[in-house]
Amino acid sequence: MRLSRFYAPTLKEVPAEAEVISHKLLLRAGMIRKLTSGIYTYLPLGLKILNKVADICRAEMNRAGAQEILMPSVQPADLWRETGRWEYYGKELLRFADRHGRDYCLGPTHEEVVTDLVRGEVRSYRQLPLNLYQVQTKFRDEIRPRFGLMRGREFVMKDAYSFDKDEAGADKSYWDMYHAYDRTFRRLGLMFRAVEADSGAIGGNFSHEFMVLAETGEDTIAACTACAYAANLERAEVMDATPSSDKPSGEACGCGALAEVSTPGKHTVEEVCAFLKIPAARLIKTLLYDVDGQAVAALVRGDREMNEVKLKNRLNATTVTLATPEQVKAWTSAEVGFAGPVRGMLSVTRILADNELKHGDAWVTGANKTDAHYTNVSLSRDCGANIEFGDLRVIAATDPCPRCGGGIEFKRGIEVGHVFKLGLKYSQTMNAKFLDENGREQFMIMGCYGIGVSRIVAAAIEQNHDENGIIWPPAIAPFEVVVMSLGGKEPEVAAKAEELYLAMIEAGIEAALDDRDERPGVKFKDADLVGYPMQIVVGGKGLANGIVEAKDRRTGVKTELPVADFAAAFAAWRKDVHGGWGA
RNA sequence: CGGGAUGUGGCUCAGUCUGGUAGAGCGCUGCGUUCGGGACGCAGAGACCGGAGGUUCAAAUCCUCUCAUCCCGACCA
Numbered sequence: 001m002r003l004s005r006f007y008a009p010t011l012k013e014v015p016a017e018a019e020v021i022s023h024k025l026l027l028r029a030g031m032i033r034k035l036t037s038g039i040y041t042y043l044p045l046g047l048k049i050l051n052k053v054a055d056i057c058r059a060e061m062n063r064a065g066a067q068e069i070l071m072p073s074v075q076p077a078d079l080w081r082e083t084g085r086w087e088y089y090g091k092e093l094l095r096f097a098d099r100h101g102r103d104y105c106l107g108p109t110h111e112e113v114v115t116d117l118v119r120g121e122v123r124s125y126r127q128l129p130l131n132l133y134q135v136q137t138k139f140r141d142e143i144r145p146r147f148g149l150m151r152g153r154e155f156v157m158k159d160a161y162s163f164d165k166d167e168a169g170a171d172k173s174y175w176d177m178y179h180a181y182d183r184t185f186r187r188l189g190l191m192f193r194a195v196e197a198d199s200g201a202i203g204g205n206f207s208h209e210f211m212v213l214a215e216t217g218e219d220t221i222a223a224c225t226a227c228a229y230a231a232n233l234e235r236a237e238v239m240d241a242t243p244s245s246d247k248p249s250g251e252a253c254g255c256g257a258l259a260e261v262s263t264p265g266k267h268t269v270e271e272v273c274a275f276l277k278i279p280a281a282r283l284i285k286t287l288l289y290d291v292d293g294q295a296v297a298a299l300v301r302g303d304r305e306m307n308e309v310k311l312k313n314r315l316n317a318t319t320v321t322l323a324t325p326e327q328v329k330a331w332t333s334a335e336v337g338f339a340g341p342v343r344g345m346l347s348v349t350r351i352l353a354d355n356e357l358k359h360g361d362a363w364v365t366g367a368n369k370t371d372a373h374y375t376n377v378s379l380s381r382d383c384g385a386n387i388e389f390g391d392l393r394v395i396a397a398t399d400p401c402p403r404c405g406g407g408i409e410f411k412r413g414i415e416v417g418h419v420f421k422l423g424l425k426y427s428q429t430m431n432a433k434f435l436d437e438n439g440r441e442q443f444m445i446m447g448c449y450g451i452g453v454s455r456i457v458a459a460a461i462e463q464n465h466d467e468n469g470i471i472w473p474p475a476i477a478p479f480e481v482v483v484m485s486l487g488g489k490e491p492e493v494a495a496k497a498e499e500l501y502l503a504m505i506e507a508g509i510e511a512a513l514d515d516r517d518e519r520p521g522v523k524f525k526d527a528d529l530v531g532y533p534m535q536i537v538v539g540g541k542g543l544a545n546g547i548v549e550a551k552d553r554r555t556g557v558k559t560e561l562p563v564a565d566f567a568a569a570f571a572a573w574r575k576d577v578h579g580g581w582g583a
Numbered sequence: 584c585g586g587g588a589u590g591u592g593g594c595u596c597a598g599u600c601u602g603g604u605a606g607a608g609c610g611c612u613g614c615g616u617u618c619g620g621g622a623c624g625c626a627g628a629g630a631c632c633g634g635a636g637g638u639u640c641a642a643a644u645c646c647u648c649u650c651a652u653c654c655c656g657a658c659c660a
Contacts, residue, residue, distance in 0.1 A: 012609065012621065013595045017653060037652070092659070109660090143584080143658055157660080209660090415660060452660060468620095488618045521620040528620090539619060549619095 001479065003514045008045050010526050020216060022461035023148030025470050029530045031478075038145025038153030045530065046457070048478040050156060053456050054135045056187050056475065057158040064180035066131040066160050071113045073137055077103030079112040083429045094141045106139035111426050111448060114161045118444070119432035125165040128434065128444065129173055133160030135453060149458040150218075150414070156454040162447040163427075165436060170445035174206070174421050177449045181210055181417050184451065189473025189581050190460055193413065195221045196231040198309050206421040210451075211413030212459040221413050222395050226406030234309040236395040237402040240355040255361040256376045258342070264371045267337020269302045272373060276364060279303070284357060284365045284377070286339040288323035288331060288348070291315055295323070295331050298392060299341055299353040301360075305394040314352065314390050332368040340365035341383045342374055353379065354392040414459040415452070422446040464554075470531030471554050473581055479512040481534035481574075482527050486520045490540050497538040500548070500566060507567070509574075528553065534577055536561075536570075552577050 008030035017034065018024040026032045031046030042050055058068060077095070080086035086093075086105075094106040107113065114132055122130065135158045145153045162173035178194070185192045190212050197209040209232055211221055223230040231237070266272045273280050283302030288295065289311065296315065300306045312320040325336050331348055332339045341351050342365060357363075363377040379387055399408055426432070427443040436442045457476075464471040474480055481504065485497035497513060504511040512532065514523050520539075527535050537549040547560040550573050561569040 009593090010621095011594065015594070016589085016596090019654075034652095090658085138660090140659080144654095144656090146654085151659085155660085418660065450660070455660080484619095486619060519618055519620090519622065521618090521622080524620040526621085537619080541619080 001512045003482075003512055004516045006512070007043060008530070009043075010529060018148065020147045020150065020458075020462070021465055022150060022458040025461055025465060025529070025531075026148055026458070029470060032149065038142060038151070040149065040152060040154075045478045049457050049472070049476055050454060052476045052478075053188065053453050054156070054158065057135065057184055057451050057453065060180045060184040060187070061133050061158070061160060063183075064131070064176050066133045066162075066177075066180075068134060069117075069132050070134050071107070071110050071117070071136065073107050073139065074104055075107045075110075075113055077105060079116055080105060083112055083426060085112070092140045092142065094139055107136075108138055108140040109448075109450075110134070110136070110159055111161065111422070111446075112430070115426045115430045115432050115446070118161075118163055119427075119430060122163065122432075122434055122444070125434055125436045125442075128163055128165040129169050131160055131162040131173060131177075133158060133449075147458070149454050150462075152454065155452065158451040158453050160449040162449070163432070163444040164447075165434065165442065165444070167445060170421060170423075170447060174419060174447050177419050177447065178208060181419060181449070181451070185210055185212075185417070187475055188456065188460070189475045190416075190456075190463060192416070193221065193223065193230050193411070195223075195413075196229075196235050197418065198232070198234045198313070208419050209415050210417030210419075211411075212416050212456070212463055213411055213413050214459065214462040215412055216462045217412035217414040219413050219415055221411050222408050223411055224401035224404060224406050225409050227401060227404040229401050229403040233394055234307060236408075238355070238391050238393055238395050238399055239402050239405075240391065241359075255378045255381070258377060258382055259375050260367055260369075261373055261375055262371060263338075263373045266371075266373075267335065272364065273302065276373070276375070278364060282362070282364055284340070284353075284363045284379075286341060286366055288328055288339055290319075290321050290323050290327060291317045292319055294350070295327070295348045297339065297341060297348045297351045299351065299357055299387075300393050301354065301356055302364075304354065304356070304396065307392060307394045310390075310392050311352065314392065315350075332366075334366070334368050334370045334372075338366040338368060338370055338372060340368055340374060340377070341379065341387065342367070342377055343382075350388065351383070351386060352388045352390060352392060355389050356393065358389055414455070414462060416456050416459050417449075417451045419449045420447060422448055465531075468525075469529035472531045472533055474533045474578055475581075477510075477531065477533050479532050480510045481536060482512045482514055482530075482532040483536045483538060484514045484520075484523045484527060486523065486537060486539040488540070493538055493540050493543060496543055496548075496563070500536060500538065503567060504570075533581075534574065552580065554580060 010030045011028045014024045015027050018027055031043055032040045034040050077086055093108055095103060097103055137154060138157045139154050142153050145151055164170040164173050192210055192212050194208050194210050197207045220233045221230055222236040263272055263275055266275045269280055269283055269285055273283060280303035281301055285300050285302050287298045287306050289298060298306055298311055308320055328336045357379060361378050364373055364375050365377045367374045397408055397410060401408055423445060424443045426446055432444045433441045434444060460476060461470050483497050483501045485494050487493035501511055501513040533553050535551040542548050546563050548563060550559045550561050559573055
């Protein structure tokens with residue numbers, strides 16, 4: 001491609017709308033433009049990158065035996081009513097009616113459509129397993145779209161769906177996809193980690209997320225420093241044994257008599273601890289939740305964080321929301337901040353406590369009375385037997401790895417892939433059945449597997465950039481190399497640049513030729529900004545000495561290549577650059 | 584949905600408090616000079632100041648309504 005005719009309007013200044021680096025650079029490098037909130041046009045450069053990511057996904061899907069299809073983005077409401085998601089999915093599902101008043105939605109995902117497709121055709125176990133995928137534009141009416149391509153409303157996703165005749169087959173399909181994803185992200189040239197995840201709203205019982213590691217990631221993952229264990233924060237298990245060193249020193253045993261103390265106006269953990277001069281680890285935080293309409297109390301140590309996903313899973317609930325101040329008053333007869341498990345909790349049906357609370361005594365809790373707390377609380381003595389213990393808290397950096405007991409560290413990541421084992425959730429509600437070997441009807445066992453194609457474009461930038469611009473991994477760079485012609489008035493420079501460019505094209509290398517009538521500085525800045533992994537600089541001085549300059553965008557290292565034997569020298573250098581990416 | 588902010592040429596922003604001929608830089612067009620890290624000079628083009636009402640002799644500026652965008656939170660892949 002000759003840049004003189006290429007539509008890639010670069011920007012010197014950052015448009016005010018951009019907050020994160022990938023958004024800024026995508027805009028500045030002329031790769032995307034916003035049409036409206038959360039919805040973007042891909043310009044030629046942006047589209048090339050998007051397509052490269054998609055093609056790598058396709059190659060690995062095909063390799064794993066999945067077959068590409070393309071499903072509609074507009075879906076009829078009836079299908080969604082079958083699975084109950086027309087009601088359940090909420091406002092994120094963009095709904096509209098056609099001229100006849102029939103309801104439709106813009107597909108945020110395609111479980112219903114693909115299940116409908118398969119149930120109509122697949123009748124026999126002989127037709128299974130089956131894995132169908134597509135690369136498609138999805139629409140989710142996000143409450144708050146932000147960060148450019150990172151969290152748009154319209155986005156491109158690769159989604160695959162597997163159908164199996166039995167559990168063993170479904171497990172194989174799952175792990176086949178897991179490994180295909182592993183290969184995909186390796187090929188993309190990104191640093192990533194597969195983590196155990198909660199299966200969330202789509203449902204199911206087993207899942208992994210693939211996270212691109214980047215400081216700016218929205219998600220936190222807990223990773224073991226010794227073994228391969230990694231999980232997202234919602235999921236990460238906490239072992240049921242508090243290390244003794246974690247206990248407040250010298251305070252743990254010898255529980256005196258329950259006592260009420262006045263704590264006027266002290267309703268946060270911080271305030272109470274400061275007022276009573278105790279560490280937060282001595283306090284029990286009592287959180288009240290509305291769980292599917294029932295009042296539930298959940299207890300966690302004062303210095304810990306409640307993990308609502310764990311709570312929800314433990315209770316097998318569909319909705320878990322923190323109680324409103326009005327609810328708190330009704331249930332405890334006290335203002336927010338004074339709830340506790342020791343008597344007086346009206347209308348609370350269940351009390352759950354984090355495992356850690358088994359291991360201590362002499363706690364401080366709210367007294368269910370405004371401006372009062374209890375000290376010397378023993379859960380076993382003062383609350384009776386109705387407390388259910390379980391793993392309810394968010395893992396902390398001081399906790400041991402739940403697999404090997406090693407250390408846990410937190411990393412930031414961007415979720416770019418997710419594999420789910422769905423089980424029978426959709427096949428049952430949508431009646432997707434087949435006849436097994438014995439002539440008996442069985443429900444198909446499903447799995448679904450997503451990769452955020454457009455999000456990967458943003459994630460790759462978050463992970464690979466510097467102050468000058470983007471640094472594309474070669475596998476997804478819009479062009480592998482740019483040949484910069486710094487000719488000025490010297491026609492032989494332009495001619496040589498053109499010659500090298502054409503030779504590269506001939507050799508099947510994706511090259512761009514910067515033949516614009518611009519000053520050298522502009523070309524250098526744009527080349528760094530756009531992020532071509534390799535830059536070839538053809539200038540008058542160099543040519544006089546029989547060399548052109550080659551710059552590795554990632555390392556910034558410049559190498560001189562002889563014009564006389566350019567093809568061979570370039571090939572060797574190129575191999576070197578790729579090698580630096582671990583390719 | 585709650586909280587905060589912003590809408591002025593393609594982009595970044597000043598001007599709004601205190602009403603009185605719409606500004607700057609970048610970008611764009613032409614000419615000339617320049618040519619290895621976003622050059623310089625000269626001459627230009629380009630804005631019904633987000634929209635609708637209102638107050639006023641007079642509104643980018645004050646008032647009311649409305650729309651859009653961005654940030655924080657809840658939600659989510």
